[in-house]
Each structure stands twice: as C-alpha cells, then as structure tokens.
Amino acid sequence: MADAVTLQIQDDSLLYLMLAPPDRINAMNISVIKNILSRSCTPIIITVNQPYKVLAKTYAKEGIDMEKIYVIDTVTQYSGGICEHNQKVKFVNNPANLTDLGITITELLKQIPSEKKCIMFDSVSMFLIHIPTATASKFLHFVVNKLKLSDISGIFLCVEKGLDPVILSQMSAFVDKIVDFEKKGLDEKP
Amino acid sequence: MDANPIALDVIGLPKEKIVGNICHDFICPAQCGQCPITDLHKTIENTERLLINAKGEKVPILKTVARASMDGKDYLVESFVDIRDRKKAEDRKIALIAYMGESVMRVNKPLELTKNNLQSLATQVSNGDYDAEDIRMQIQIQANNIGKIAGNLKELADKFSEEREEIPEEFRQFFIGK
Numbered sequence: 001m002a003d004a005v006t007l008q009i010q011d012d013s014l015l016y017l018m019l020a021p022p023d024r025i026n027a028m029n030i031s032v033i034k035n036i037l038s039r040s041c042t043p044i045i046i047t048v049n050q051p052y053k054v055l056a057k058t059y060a061k062e063g064i065d066m067e068k069i070y071v072i073d074t075v076t077q078y079s080g081g082i083c084e085h086n087q088k089v090k091f092v093n094n095p096a097n098l099t100d101l102g103i104t105i106t107e108l109l110k111q112i113p114s115e116k117k118c119i120m121f122d123s124v125s126m127f128l129i130h131i132p133t134a135t136a137s138k139f140l141h142f143v144v145n146k147l148k149l150s151d152i153s154g155i156f157l158c159v160e161k162g163l164d165p166v167i168l169s170q171m172s173a174f175v176d177k178i179v180d181f182e183k184k185g186l187d188e189k190p
Numbered sequence: 191m192d193a194n195p196i197a198l199d200v201i202g203l204p205k206e207k208i209v210g211n212i213c214h215d216f217i218c219p220a221q222c223g224q225c226p227i228t229d230l231h232k233t234i235e236n237t238e239r240l241l242i243n244a245k246g247e248k249v250p251i252l253k254t255v256a257r258a259s260m261d262g263k264d265y266l267v268e269s270f271v272d273i274r275d276r277k278k279a280e281d282r283k284i285a286l287i288a289y290m291g292e293s294v295m296r297v298n299k300p301l302e303l304t305k306n307n308l309q310s311l312a313t314q315v316s317n318g319d320y321d322a323e324d325i326r327m328q329i330q331i332q333a334n335n336i337g338k339i340a341g342n343l344k345e346l347a348d349k350f351s352e353e354r355e356e357i358p359e360e361f362r363q364f365f366i367g368k
Contacts, residue, residue: 022302026310049307051327057320079330081323129300129338133292162299164292 013151015144017171019160020181022125028181029122030062032155037068041153042114044070046105048095048126051076053084070112072104096130098139105143109150118153119143124171125159133167144174191265200251200272202244217242227255227266241270250277286350293346297339304332304339 020028036043047055052073056066070088074095077083083091090108092100109117121127121143127136140156147154156171160180163171172178193201193208201208201217214222219240226232234255240248251270258265311328314320 022299023306025303025306049303049331051324051331054320054324054328057324061319075331076327078334079327081327081330123303125299126303126335128296129335129342133296159299159303162295164295166288166292 013153014176015147015154015156015174016177016179017124017156017158017175018179018181019158022159022162024181025123025125025157025159026058028157029120030059030064031181032120032157033059033064033069034062036118036120036153036155037064039116041116041118042068042070042112044072044105044108044112044117044119046072046074046101046119046121048074048130049122051079051081052089052091053081070108072101072108074101094130095127098131098135102139102142105146109146109152116153118155119147120155121157123157123159125162128163128167133164137167137170140171141174197270200241200243200249200270219248227257238273239270250274289349290346293342296342300335300339304335307332 018028018032033043033045045055050058052071053076055071055073059066059069066088070090072090072092073083074092074097077091078094085091090104092104095101105119109119121140124136124140131139144154146152154175156175158171191209193205198205198208208217212222214220214225218225219242220226223229226234234253236252236254239251239253241251241253243249250273252273253268253270256267256269258267307328311325311332314328315325
C-alpha cells in the first residue's frame with residue numbers, strides 16, 4: 001500500500017530529486033503519481049523497474065486511473081514480454097538504449113496535448129545498473145534541459161545514499177528541490 | 191651560486207643559465223619580497239613546494255632549506271626531491287578510489303532494490319492479483335539486473351587486475367593489508 005503521506009509538490013514547472021530508502025521507493029512512486037494527478041497534471045512515467053502491465057495493475061489497486069497516465073516502458077522487451085502498443089505507452093528495448101529513450105521522451109512530450117505535464121523517472125538508482133554514472137549524468141542533464149526549455153516539471157526518484165557523490169552533486173545542481181520522502185516534506189536544496 | 195647535476199636536470203637548464211639569477215619567478219614561484227625563508231622567516235623541511243622548470247611547468251618537489259654562512263656571506267642551501275611520480279600515483283589512487291566507490295554504489299543500492307522487488311514479487315504471487323506472465327516478466331527483469339550487477343562487478347575486478355602492476359605499493363597495502 002502506498003504511504004498515506006501526500007507529498008506537496010509546490011510548483012508545476014520545477015524539477016525535483018526525491019529520495020527514499022529502498023523499501024519505500026514504490027510507496028514514493030505512488031504518492032508522487034497521486035500528487036501529480038491531483039494537480040490536473042499529466043504524468044509521464046519512465047519506468048526502468050516495473051513493466052507497464054504490472055505498473056498498470058499496481059496503480060489500479062491504488063485507485064489511480066491509468067487513462068490519465070503515459071508510460072515509457074524500458075523493461076517489458078528487456079524481460080522478453082510482449083509489448084502491447086497503445087497510445088498511452090511507448091516501449092524502449094532496454095534501459096541502456098539512451099538514443100531511443102531520448103527520442104521517445106521528445107516524441108511523447110510533443111504528442112501529449114495537455115499543457116501541464118510532468119515526467120517521473122523511476123528510478124535513477126536502477127538506471128545506474130545499466131549505464132555508468134558519467135553517462136547517466138549526461139543523459140539526465142539532457143532530459144533536464146529539455147524539461148526546463150519546455151517549462152515541464154520533472155521528478156527523479158532515487159534511493160537515498162544510492163548516488164555517487166559526483167552524480168549527486170551534479171543532480172543537485174540540475175534540480176530545483178531535493179525531497180526526502182521519509183521526512184515527508186520538501187527541503188529547499190542548499 | 192651553484193647547483194648539482196640532479197638539480198640542473200629537474201630545472202632543465204645548464205648551470206650557466208641558473209647561477210647568478212634571482213630565484214623569484216625563475217625556479218621558485220614565490221613573488222619578490224615573499225620568500226618564505228628570508229622574508230617570511232618560515233622553516234622549510236621536507237615540505238611540498240613547487241619548482242618552475244625551463245618550460246615554465248610547475249614541478250612538485252619535497253624541499254628542505256638550510257641557512258649557511260661562508261666567508262661572512264649568508265646562503266640558502268636548498269635540497270629537493272622530484273615527487274612528480276609520487277603525485278601521479280596519488281592522483282591515480284584518488285581516481286581508483288573514486289572509481290571503486292562509484293562501482294560499489296552501482297552494486298549496493300540496486301541489490302537492495304532487487305531484494306525489495308523480489309520480496310514484493312513474493313507478495314504478488316500469494317495475493318493472486320498478478321498473472322503468471324506478470325510474475326515471469328518481473329522475475330526475468332530481476333534476473334537480468336542481477337546479471338548486469340555481476341557484469342559491473344566483473345568490470346571493476348578486470349580494471350584492477352589489468353592495472354595491478356601500476357598500483358603503487360602503499361595503495362596495494364591499503365587494499366590487501368600486506
């Protein structure tokens with residue numbers, strides 16, 4: 001079950017780095033999605049951990065309407081699963097395929113008619129299994145620039161103490177706020 | 191007044207081009223009036239300093255300076271050791287430690303996440319909300335991820351074994367304790 005805590009995401013065009021212990025990251029994901037939807041914002045989830053089909057069932061159990069959500073799924077093909085295409089989901093063959101992932105993000109951002117959009121990246125920590133920190137940092141910088149230029153909000157989920165100090169300091173520079181899920185609130189970054 | 195052949199070699203100039211010159215901004219980076227010995231009255235004994243060579247490069251040295259008096263005239267006797275290799279080894283050590291830290295980070299937290307994902311899978315199997323294909327996909331993802339993590343560990347091990355000969359003695363001691 002998701003945590004009852006409601007994260008207060010205060011601005012529609014800010015970028016957040018959200019940290020949680022490994023056993024709380026799924027609860028943080030659900031809490032963040034609920035918050036995005038409550039602001040009438042369209043979430044785009046980049047999932048590098050759960051396949052779309054499973055994510056849809058998990059969200060449905062939490063009362064989240066999948067019709068309002070777009071997903072970029074990087075793991076269904078990676079797991080040998082069947083990619084059932086529909087307008088709400090785009091598939092990338094594996095999380096390390098940054099070229100396709102970048103193209104898909106760009107396409108989806110153009111395709112979604114809603115004015116208020118928010119990308120949620122779940123999660124940076126799992127992403128680092130597939131690509132080295134330096135490459136991840138460059139890619140995330142590319143995503144952040146794209147979001148900033150389009151005035152779109154972005155939320156990067158991450159396991160606390162799960163980032164190399166170099167990437168953490170770089171990401172801290174990219175984002176507007178760092179949120180500690182366990183503290184149940186928003187901390188202004190130093 | 192004089193310089194020995196090793197000093198000439200490190201500085202990269204013949205004796206005649208050194209003797210008679212003022213050291214400030216020539217072989218010593220200190221500004222005129224800021225000599226650590228004669229102006230600032232500091233002691234330099236096995237201290238890390240910089241020497242400017244003929245190419246204008248700053249060479250790290252370990253330096254000791256003693257005062258000497260000959261025929262009523264004061265001299266500074268400077269002896270130094272070129273520590274460029276040691277500095278290079280230290281830089282490499284820092285890089286290796288950073289590389290190791292990053293690699294461990296790419297193993298440690300993902301493994302914790304994988305453990306949690308597997309625990310969550312166990313719950314999903316028992317509550318019956320997910321079909322066999324859902325479970326299979328997730329198990330396959332976790333298996334692939336563990337494979338990737340093992341690959342990252344192997345990459346780290348290869349990195350160290352490839353460059354084992356280059357790892358400085360003190361660094362090896364740090365790692366294996368002998």
